[in-house]
Amino acid sequence: MVYSEECAIIFRLKGILEFACQLDNPNGSQSQSTISKSFQGLRSKVSSKNIVFTVCNSPILIWPNTGFQSSMESLTEASACGDILQYIESDDGGSKKTLKKKDKKRSGHTVVNLKLLFEVTDPAGNEAPSLIRVDTQQHCVKMPLHLDCVLSVTTEESLASVCTGLVETLRKQLAEMEEVVQRYRKGSSFLVPQPFHFQLPEPAGLTTVIYPAGVPDSQLQAIREDLHRKFELPSDRPYLRRANAFHFPDVAYKDGYLRNPHIHLNPPNIEDAKLYLVQGVYIYHHYMQDRVDDDGWGCAYRSLQTICSWFQQQGYVETAVPTHTQIQQALVDVGDKEPRFVGSRQWIGSIEVQVVLNQLLGVTSKILFVSQGSELATKGRELANHFQTEGTPVMIGGGVLAHTILGVAWSENSGQIRFLILDPHYTGGEDLQTITDKGWCGWKGPEFWDQNAYYNLCLPQRPKTI
Amino acid sequence: MGRSYFVDETVEKYLGGLLADPGSCVTGFLAGQSSPQRDFVVLAVQTPQRESEGQLKSSRGSGPLDDIDVEWVTEHARQVSRMLPGGLCILGLFLVTPPELSKDAQNTLKRLIFAMDKCISKGRLWELTEEDVTDRVTLHICSKTKKTVCKTLDVKDPKSSAKPADWKYQTCVSSSWPMLTCSVEVDLQIPLTGSSSDNTDKCMKDCLTRWAKQIEAGNCLISGRQALDDSELISAQKKNLKTTHRQTFPARILVSDPELDERSSALVQLCSGSVRVRGVVHCRAYIHNNKPKARHAVQAIKRDIINTVSSRVEMFLEDLLISEGSRKGLCTGQQALPRRVFAPMPFSGLSVCDYMFPDESTADVADRLKEMLDWETPEEDIDISLESNQLFSPELEMTDSHSDDSRKHVISEVQVENPHIHKAPQYYAGVAVAATIALLATATSLLYFSE
Numbered sequence: 001m002v003y004s005e006e007c008a009i010i011f012r013l014k015g016i017l018e019f020a021c022q023l024d025n026p027n028g029s030q031s032q033s034t035i036s037k038s039f040q041g042l043r044s045k046v047s048s049k050n051i052v053f054t055v056c057n058s059p060i061l062i063w064p065n066t067g068f069q070s071s072m073e074s075l076t077e078a079s080a081c082g083d084i085l086q087y088i089e090s091d092d093g094g095s096k097k098t099l100k101k102k103d104k105k106r107s108g109h110t111v112v113n114l115k116l117l118f119e120v121t122d123p124a125g126n127e128a129p130s131l132i133r134v135d136t137q138q139h140c141v142k143m144p145l146h147l148d149c150v151l152s153v154t155t156e157e158s159l160a161s162v163c164t165g166l167v168e169t170l171r172k173q174l175a176e177m178e179e180v181v182q183r184y185r186k187g188s189s190f191l192v193p194q195p196f197h198f199q200l201p202e203p204a205g206l207t208t209v210i211y212p213a214g215v216p217d218s219q220l221q222a223i224r225e226d227l228h229r230k231f232e233l234p235s236d237r238p239y240l241r242r243a244n245a246f247h248f249p250d251v252a253y254k255d256g257y258l259r260n261p262h263i264h265l266n267p268p269n270i271e272d273a274k275l276y277l278v279q280g281v282y283i284y285h286h287y288m289q290d291r292v293d294d295d296g297w298g299c300a301y302r303s304l305q306t307i308c309s310w311f312q313q314q315g316y317v318e319t320a321v322p323t324h325t326q327i328q329q330a331l332v333d334v335g336d337k338e339p340r341f342v343g344s345r346q347w348i349g350s351i352e353v354q355v356v357l358n359q360l361l362g363v364t365s366k367i368l369f370v371s372q373g374s375e376l377a378t379k380g381r382e383l384a385n386h387f388q389t390e391g392t393p394v395m396i397g398g399g400v401l402a403h404t405i406l407g408v409a410w411s412e413n414s415g416q417i418r419f420l421i422l423d424p425h426y427t428g429g430e431d432l433q434t435i436t437d438k439g440w441c442g443w444k445g446p447e448f449w450d451q452n453a454y455y456n457l458c459l460p461q462r463p464k465t466i
Numbered sequence: 467m468g469r470s471y472f473v474d475e476t477v478e479k480y481l482g483g484l485l486a487d488p489g490s491c492v493t494g495f496l497a498g499q500s501s502p503q504r505d506f507v508v509l510a511v512q513t514p515q516r517e518s519e520g521q522l523k524s525s526r527g528s529g530p531l532d533d534i535d536v537e538w539v540t541e542h543a544r545q546v547s548r549m550l551p552g553g554l555c556i557l558g559l560f561l562v563t564p565p566e567l568s569k570d571a572q573n574t575l576k577r578l579i580f581a582m583d584k585c586i587s588k589g590r591l592w593e594l595t596e597e598d599v600t601d602r603v604t605l606h607i608c609s610k611t612k613k614t615v616c617k618t619l620d621v622k623d624p625k626s627s628a629k630p631a632d633w634k635y636q637t638c639v640s641s642s643w644p645m646l647t648c649s650v651e652v653d654l655q656i657p658l659t660g661s662s663s664d665n666t667d668k669c670m671k672d673c674l675t676r677w678a679k680q681i682e683a684g685n686c687l688i689s690g691r692q693a694l695d696d697s698e699l700i701s702a703q704k705k706n707l708k709t710t711h712r713q714t715f716p717a718r719i720l721v722s723d724p725e726l727d728e729r730s731s732a733l734v735q736l737c738s739g740s741v742r743v744r745g746v747v748h749c750r751a752y753i754h755n756n757k758p759k760a761r762h763a764v765q766a767i768k769r770d771i772i773n774t775v776s777s778r779v780e781m782f783l784e785d786l787l788i789s790e791g792s793r794k795g796l797c798t799g800q801q802a803l804p805r806r807v808f809a810p811m812p813f814s815g816l817s818v819c820d821y822m823f824p825d826e827s828t829a830d831v832a833d834r835l836k837e838m839l840d841w842e843t844p845e846e847d848i849d850i851s852l853e854s855n856q857l858f859s860p861e862l863e864m865t866d867s868h869s870d871d872s873r874k875h876v877i878s879e880v881q882v883e884n885p886h887i888h889k890a891p892q893y894y895a896g897v898a899v900a901a902t903i904a905l906l907a908t909a910t911s912l913l914y915f916s917e
Contacts, residue, residue, distance in 0.1 A: 018723040019732075020655055022740060052720050054685065059692055061685075061720070071690065117685065117720040123651035128805030128853035129745025129775070131782065135798045136739060140657035143732035144723065190732035214730035 009081060010109050010206065011151045012248065013053065013166050015116025017042055017174075019145050019181075022138040026188035035185070039178040042145075045118070046170045053163065056113040058087040063119075064163035081162045082155025084112060109152075111250045114166070116147060139188050148195040149173055152206045176210045184212045191215065197246040200239060204231045209240060217241045217318065224466050236464040241315030247281075258284045258430050259313075261422075261441040268409050268418040268443045276384040277407035277420065279391030283309035284441070285321070286426040292324060295427055297345040300402035301327055302424030303395040304353045307404070307460055308361060310393055316463055317361050330359040349397045350456035357460055368457040373398065373449035380410035380417045386459050393422070398455030401425070405457070409443065418443045468631040469601055469618050471557075473498075473507040474639040476813035480510050484562055486609050490530045492562040493578065495543045498639075499553050499754050500599035501762070506754055507557060507603075508640045508814045511840050513542050531567055531574045539578055540585040546838055547586050548777045549818045551808075552646070552751025552770025553763075556586060558603030558618075565610045572628060575604035576619060583621040591678035591776050592769055597762075603631060640814045641712070644699065644758075646688065646751045646767045648717040649852075652677075652775055653744045657737040667783065670741060674779065676724060678772040684721035686764040693760035699753060712815065717749075717767045739798075747774050748806055748852040752816055778803045778821050785823070805853040807831055812841040820848075824855065 021038040023031045045051070049066045061071035068077035075083060149169040153162055177193040184191045191212035200207050209227065211220060224240045233239050253259065259281050267275055285305035287295050294301060301324050308321045322330070328344070331337040336355055348356075354365040370376055386394065387407055394405040407420040426440040435441050449455065477496075486492045494512035498505060516538050539559070547556050559578050563571050579602050594600070601618040608614075616633035620626045656673040658666050686693055693699075700713075751766035782803050804821035809831070811818045818839065820831050828845045835843045 016723045016725055022657070022737075054720070061687070061692070071687070071692070115722065117722050119718060119720050120650050120652075120681075120684075121648040121718045123649055123746045126649060126746050126748070126852070126854050127856050128803065129652055129743055129747060129778065130800050130802045130857050131779075132742040132744065132800045133798050134740050134742075138657075138737050138740065140735045140737045140740065141732050142734075143729075144725070188734045190734070192730055192732065 008109055008152055009085075009155055010111045010248070011081070011114060011153065011162055011166060012111055013114040013116055013147070013149045013151075013170070015147045017045070017116075017145045017147060019141075019143045021141050022134075023141060023188065024136065024138055026139050032182060035182060036178065039174060039181075043171050043174050046116075046167060046174065050119045050122075051167075052117040052119055053114045053166070054117055055084060055088065056115060057089045058084070060084065060087055062159070062163060064167055068160050068163065070159075075159060077158065077160030077163075079159045080155060081112075081153060081157050081159050084159070085110065085155075088112065109249055111248050113250070116170075141188070141190060143190055143192055145174070145177055145192075146194065147173055148197070148208070150197055150206055150208060173208065173210070180210045180212050184215070196242055198240055198244055199246045200231055200233065206246060207231070211242065217243075217315065221466070228466055233466075235466060237462060238315040238466050240466070243313060243315035243318075256430060258432055258435070261432055261435050262406050262420055264432065264436050265420075265442065270409055270411055270414075270416045270418060272413055273409045273411040273416060273418070274384070275407065275409050276387035277391075278310070278387060278393050280310065281313040282306055282393055282406075283313070283321070284422060284430075284435070285309065286424045286440070288427045290323070294324060294345070297347055298324060299424040300348045300350075300353060300395065300397055303393075303397075303402050303404045303422075304348075304356060306422060306424070307353070307357065307393050307395060307458075311361055311363060311460075316363070316465070319360070322356070322360055326360070327356050330356045334359050347402075349402075350395055350458040353395045353397075353458045357458075363463060364461050366459040366461065368459060370398075370455045370457075372451065373453050373455060374446070374451040376419075376449050376455065377415075377417055377446035380408060380415065381412075383408045384410050390459065390462050392460040392462060394460075395458040396455055397458075399450040399453035406441075418445055419448065420444075421448065468629050469599075469603070470504045470632040470634065471507055471603055471616065472504060472639055473633060473635050474814060475635050475637050477507055477510045478635045480813070481560065481562075481605075481607060482612065484512060486562050486564075489564055491534060491564075491567065492609075493534060493539050494560050495546060495556050495582075496558045496560055496603060496605065497546070497550060497554055498557050499555070499752065500557060500601075501754055501756065501758070502597060502599065504756070505557060505599070505603070506639050508554075508816060509811060509839075510560060511546065511812070511838070513539050514837050514840070529567070531563070531570050534574060534578070536578060536581050540582040542838070543582045544585045548773070548781075549820055549838065551817060551819055552749065552768075552773070553753050553766035554816070556582070558605065560605040560607060562607045562609050565608050568606065568608055571606045571615075572604070572617070575606060575617075576628065579604060579619050580621060580624060589776065589780055591675050591772050592682060595765075601629075601631075604628065605633065640752070640754075640816055642755050643752045643816065644713040644715055644755065644763075646715045646717045646753070646763055647749065648719065648767060648771075649746050649748050650719065650771050651746050654742065656741040656743070657735055658739045658741060659735055659737055661738045666741070670779065670783075674776055678776070680721050680724055681719065681768050681771055684719045684768070686768065687718040687720070688760060688763060689715045690718075693764045697760050699758045699760045699763045700755075715763075717764075719768070719771070743775070743779065743803070745803070745857075746853065747771065749774060750808070750817065750819070774806060774819075778806070781821055800857060802855065802857060805850075805855060808849045808852065809835055809843050810847055812839055822850065 019038060019042065021034055023034055025031065047065060049063065051065060053062045053064060054060070059071065060075065063069040070076065072087065147170060149166055151162060151165045151169060173195060180193040181190060191214055193210045194213050195208050195210055197206060197208050227240055228235055238244055261284055283306065285302045287298060287302065304327060305321050311317050312319070312321060325342060328337070328342040331352055332339050332341055334355055336352065350367060354367060357363040357365055368379070368382065370379065383405070396403050396405055402424065404422040404424065405419055406422050409418040421442060421444050423440045426435065428434055484492050492512050494510055496507050497509040498507040516535060543556050559575060559582065561571050561575050583602060600622040601620050604617050604619060606615040614633060616631045617628035618631045619628050654673055654677055656670055658669050688699065749767060749770045751763065751770045753763040753766055802824045804823045806819050807822050808817045808819050820834060822831055828848045828850060831848050832843050832845050835841060
């Protein structure tokens with residue numbers, strides 16, 4: 001993982017525009033142009049002098065289309081956009097602040113949220129209202145368009161150019177939304193277009209794609225293939241599934257789980273070691289979560305859950321992470337266990353993990369066997385290769401314990417190695433500070449393993465799909 | 467600890483000058499502004515005489531108090547409340563009685579207050595907040611001794627009893643009240659489901675209610691600054707202790723389209739037609755100058771925006787009902803809604819407004835002002851310039867230009883498609899009006915489906 005050193009700001013503009021049109025005959029030839037006209041009207045609306053950007057958590061208002069007016073005298077069109085940051089109140093305090101700083105350093109992004117508003121005062125004319133009645137039978141279509149535009153700039157960029165850029169992005173997004181609406185319309189059935197942002201490798205960068213709501217990822221394969229070609233993305237791993245959407249650093253996850261606690265750790269200090277880490281996002285599953293008391297027997301199940309979460313977060317599967325019961329049922333279903341296994345507190349090992357990954361997720365895994373714990377220190381190259389090519393979390397079971405390996409720090413020359421371990425035996429709450437301080441997620445040396453026990457490692461393989 | 471009413475001296479003069487026939491009563495309303503700490507009364511107007519047929523009254527026999535036409539009094543108050551700009555409202559009623567009826571006066575006032583409040587709050591598109599004062603004032607004046615008794619009733623609680631209140635006269639209560647103004651563009655597309663007139667009215671009301679919520683939720687800038695938190699309207703540096711002129715603050719309103727529920731597909735309705743309300747409304751609101759909070763001023767101007775649009779749609783539909791007579795409803799094509807004109811309020815320097823139908827003139831407005839406010843207004847004092855009588859041209863739309871400079875409004879003469887058969891004053895008084903008012907009262911309640 002390479003951390004960007006650039007001081008970049010992401011301007012994120014969100015707003016709702018209502019799309020409305022009246023169709024005489026939804027199946028007729030005229031309807032396409034009527035819909036087009038309505039979208040044209042919306043594009044005019046965002047180009048009009050009535051639109052206003054308000055910077056969230058600040059008193060700043062900007063009229064981007066009236067030769068740049070702002071409600072703050074000190075912010076003019078020539079001001080650097082980074083100047084806005086001093087006026088924004090951050091809304092969390094306390095212990096979270098230190099972590100936030102670290103995160104900012106890691107992601108290199110500050111997000112400035114803007115909201116789109118329309119001024120209804122200061123109209124062009126002063127004609128008193130009139131009532132216009134139309135008496136034809138029509139289909140009245142109404143749909144909220146949730147606009148979500150992003151612009152990634154450096155702090156030196158002028159405010160004026162940021163605003164012009166945002167207006168242009170709004171127009172472009174409306175055009176793309178129109179395309180999606182027209183493509184998926186069947187008569188009077190319209191699907192709502194939804195924007196998703198993806199952090200693609202340079203030069204594409206932060207890119208927005210519009211998908212129709214209600215159409216699952218599996219049916220959008222052809223669209224993704226086109227986009228993979230367009231952005232020159234590898235054709236064997238997903239970048240543009242909805243689950244791959246960029247997570248803005250200032251938005252909290254709704255489910256309360258911790259993701260990627262390892263990014264808050266400092267790597268071990270080994271001379272000329274390289275880091276080979278898990279790619280993408282996983283969720284930390286551990287004892288006692290979800291009100292399931294599996295203290296003492298569930299460690300392998302939790303490691304398996306962490307692996308399943310990885311496949312879900314990267315967009316390979318849409319199913320939820322399986323519960324202990326579902327895991328046990330899967331093993332019964334394939335004939336690996338007797339029916340009374342379900343509801344028991346029996347342990348499972350790497351082989352069972354491999355079986356369940358195949359049964360529930362369609363994922364194949366390689367098994368690596370070491371006859372003695374001391375041998376693990378020699379598996380640096382294999383693990384490094386695994387993290388480089390597959391990048392999936394590894395479940396390791398042996399002795400009486402199961403763990404998850406998230407990466408290795410390995411020196412090809414000296415052979416020195418450290419293991420990044422995620423420990424499922426943690427019984428506390430989702431407290432990042434404790435988890436990192438106490439080593440529930442931490443770097444361990446080869447002495448961590450029981451030197452005499454044998455171990456099996458389950459290395460899940462990425463499906464070759466987009 | 468009762469409420470305190472600070473009343474302009476001109477109101478004292480007016481009340482003192484009321485002539486009542488011996489043995490009979492005079493009713494009227496009191497208008498002004500309420501604030502959480504105190505209330506200000508700037509206007510008092512007696513209920514206009516109703517030209518009734520013959521000796522209806524004397525045949526009833528139970529006494530002048532019972533003869534008071536509650537419907538008539540409340541209807542007058544309702545009509546006038548449309549004429550009050552933002553921040554001002556009907557605060558209560560007064561009753562002048564001869565000494566022998568004084569003891570029953572309180573009961574009558576209570577009946578009138580509750581009836582009036584019910585009448586006025588029908589058709590209102592915004593909700594009262596916790597900060598809104600729900601006390602209404604009742605003022606009883608003895609015609610012989612000129613003694614006044616002032617009490618308040620809480621219209622939120624019909625079972626409550628009247629509480630005593632202070633009634634103090636002062637000079638120039640409202641002379642330095644700041645005024646907020648703005649012009650708001652309205653463009654509402656209302657699909658009509660169903661075909662009956664009732665349905666049309668309901669669709670319109672639903673749409674207007676949604677629009678009203680959008681306005682209420684909008685950001686408001688007063689003189690370029692947002693009214694956040696509990697700040698005062700007039701900051702310390704701008705305060706002049708004795709300003710002789712009235713400060714005017716332009717207001718700007720910013721809205722966002724409403725957040726509809728999460729859907730994956732569009733809402734499609736089969737409609738029998740649609741109604742579009744489009745144009746620019748000019749709005750005004752006053753706020754008292756006793757350390758007013760910015761958010762109260764914001765609320766006043768927002769409510770004025772909502773009221774002016776809903777009032778004129780209401781008036782248009784009422785007028786249609788009377789002139790068409792049947793349930794035919796709106797006809798196709800473009801019709802002008804009545805436009806807003808302003809005139810000086812009796813005695814105080816504030817303004818009142820009225821709505822002028824396309825076929826009316828300032829003379830009609832002056833007649834109406836005389837009738838409703840008991841006040842002669844010279845025609846030249848009626849300002850009709852704020853809203854123009856030219857109509858938007860619906861064809862000139864949807865240009866794909868990048869800016870809106872090319873949007874020119876086609877000047878078209880106002881086409882009067884439905885000439886109004888009767889002039890406005892006849893609307894409120896005159897022959898066979900008793901029947902019409904009764905019809906109106908029922909029709910209004912049908913039109914606006916009060917829960």
